[in-house]
Amino acid sequence: MSTPGWLTALGTERARPAWLRAWPHAGWLAVGAVCFGAFMGQLDASIVTLTYQPLRGAFTASLAEVQWVSLAYLLGLTALLIPIGRLADRHGRKLTYLYGFVVFTAASAACGLAPSLGWLVAFRVVQAVGAAMLQANSVALVTTSAPGNQMRTALGVQAAAQALGLALGPTVGGLLVSTLGWRWVFGINIPVGVLAVIAGVYLLPRTHHRAAATGSDLTGTLLLAAASTSLLLGISVASGPRLPSSEVIVLLAVAGAAAVGFVARQRRASAPLVDLGLLAHRDIAAGLVGALSGYLVLFGPLVLIPVAFADAGLSQLRAGLVLTALPAGFALAATVADRLLPSGWSERTRAVVGSSMSLLALVWLLEVPPVSGWLLAPLGLLGVALGLFTPANNALVMAAIPGQSAATGGGLVNMARSLGTALGVAVVTLALNTGAGWPRPSTGLAVLVLAVVSLVTVGSAWAQRGADAP
Template sequence: MATRLTSRPTGRRWSAVLTAERPRPEGIRSRPNAWWLAVGTVCFGAFMGQLDASIVTLTYGSLRTGFHASLAAVEWVSLAYLLTLVALLVPAGRLADAHGRKLLYLYGFALFTLASAACGLAPSLAALVGFRVLQAAGAALMQANSVALVTTSAPPERIRGALGVQAAAQALGLALGPTVGGALVSTLGWRWVFGVNVPIGLLALVGGHYLLPRTRARTRVARFDRAGLGLLALTTTGALLGVSAASGLAVPGWAVAVLFAVAGAAGWGFARHQRRAAAPLVDPALLRVRAVAFGLAGALSGYLVLFGPLVLVPVVLTARGSSELIAGAVLTALPAGFALAAAGGERLLPRTLTDRARCLLGATVFTTAMAALAAVPLTAAWVVPVLALSGLGLGAFTPANNTMIMRAIPARSSGTGGGLVNMARGLGTALGVALVTLALHLASGAGVEAGARWSALILAGVSGVAIASARLATDPEPAGPRADGAGTGRGVG
């Protein structure tokens, strides 16, 4: 009787390809600087994410003309992206902790690239907004894992420097966005603002496959916290819509109050649910660590100060008769100072300076700069050095603050931690834009100058939270690698 030969089902092989992280080639994994190759790959994604965030606003005029739409309708191209991104960052990090950070990062880049191509081909404004939601979902998978991949790839003593390089890549993308966007829109059209992501995304996918290490420590999840995801999304969406509506939109006061009430109730429900859930989306124990809780407040404040002037300065300078080109050139001083301090802080500052001391130094510098912005004449000659000083302070503060957060989080939860850091960054971005817009709106009767003074004072006051974060995060700083093996610099794949 003949023996029937069987083989492994093809579907199972394809399932393994799609759900398993592939190891790096031995020639790459064994290199002494393999961790820098991984960090460089993540920096590529960080650069593209910030470039895309700052480039899209340059398309508003063309979108209004091309789709015969109002400015309020066109703004949803950015708003839908931001709301989706902030809501999905923590869940994306939680999934990555369970299923692999490299795997989810590459899926995120693939989705981001496909959605970018769809955005460039969108036949209507509604379709473009829908594709931006998909693009944001891909960006959430990338951004939630970026900080985690850096901290788990770099040796413990090089984590702060690696995070500084990543922050510099973000600042560079932010600085080049207006220039690149203006050039693309004026020469090739608005569709290429999205289309340019496609070849870059394909290159990044290949690089990530070969250069990123496999996940070494994971947190197994028996059941995904869908209720927690819904409550978190409702909290962030209600809060961001409420702040946006209060910033001068033609929305009744009762509607704004309802949005904030919904956000507050959902936030309370989320916190209560996380304490009782068997597999919570965010482990409450993480937020009870002072370095994490105050560090997240500091991250929010830092990005509030970074993005607030991006709205304030062009409004002030153009109202005084400057061109958009000059306003953009002046504005570059802020991300340029950020990139310089973030990338060069390890060489410029004493190595004996602790992360907490760097946080305090950076926070003091950028808070002082924002206070000065409310006092100096609002001309390019004065604004440029003040913005550069603010950027230098942020560049010193951000890598040290993120290092304190990630060192206090076990490696098995680093994806969740990275998601929390990026969610704080997204909320700070939105608040920076909204608070400045609100201050300018409330001071409209007194003129742009008065609104600018109020905006700078608000930014200086709120950024004081970052100083409190640096002072109150009194948990001992880790002296070496964490017990679960994070940041050894050499992975198994």
């Protein structure tokens, strides 16, 4: 029986109009279309934490329960980035990207209409599927669309879109929560998603070179999801008003067993998710620790500060305005550092300076009043520090990875970033619920101190490697 024409059309990448393909600057329009996804992904990541307090009231839930609005999304994203990237290489990056926006936009609408916290968390998992379809393809679409001699500039434009979304998230989230309500935090994605799908259909190029089928690792994907979910669920259970130690121990044991099973599977699989041989490389291992720690430090305050302001009786709009300094500093450093820093600075130098500045910023943060506008300066400095460290650290990791494993290396960096973000949410929530509050005694900031110590250690390792290099 033949396939219906409409079904064939839905599974076929549509070519751009002939006049557009012939236009010399068509590639930049494609880059602009990809920037919709880059912007929305980071906006969504930084905006949702502003809903924690109103969600607690709306659904009579604890902070430990509400954090799963973020964690469910991050876990889905972490588990799906690599397998969806493989599917896109085989079946078409444009098609995967467009359907990713359809899924993401529809799930955003469902999140805004969710009747309960359980449904909201479930819809966030669906939203993560769409986000993975976007993020797994974004760099490939940019590099295949931009003129070859302007690829770095095009990637910089995409980074700027991500930075803009990250910087606007707290302010937009605080404004929406304080005026229209938490549901509009998800509703804002809908008009942007519709515009992105329309733009993508006409502006994105078709996939001309598709990868051959190389097998999949469903077992590895499931084990990775089980390990990460059990770990974060164990942290979440420990974050509750009571501490059911037996449940925590069982969940952490499951996480450990799944992690061991994942490693064993990767050693045997014909097409493993992760090349374990890469992790034995000292530079790669250190850089992945740096990537995880950097995003933990970046997203930890996005949970810590709105909760502190709410406990002090202050609005989420005010918390969002203060918190904007952190991602704004990150955006500034990540996008204009090349123009402002000395041209002779290497990636190693930037990583060392960024990690050192992060320690200085955190010491400053410990000394300012806990809930005030004085937080702006140390948060801005911390953002600048992370904006220097993170791109340099990632570049050093990718430089240490053999060219034939570049795609796997990019997946490892994305996984480390996603896990760092998830831990920034989960561990800071645990610290808030089991400690005596913020900032004195500073259980929440203690988590960030430990992560910054990791950054400084990685920065020192990069410095030592630079000294050892011939």
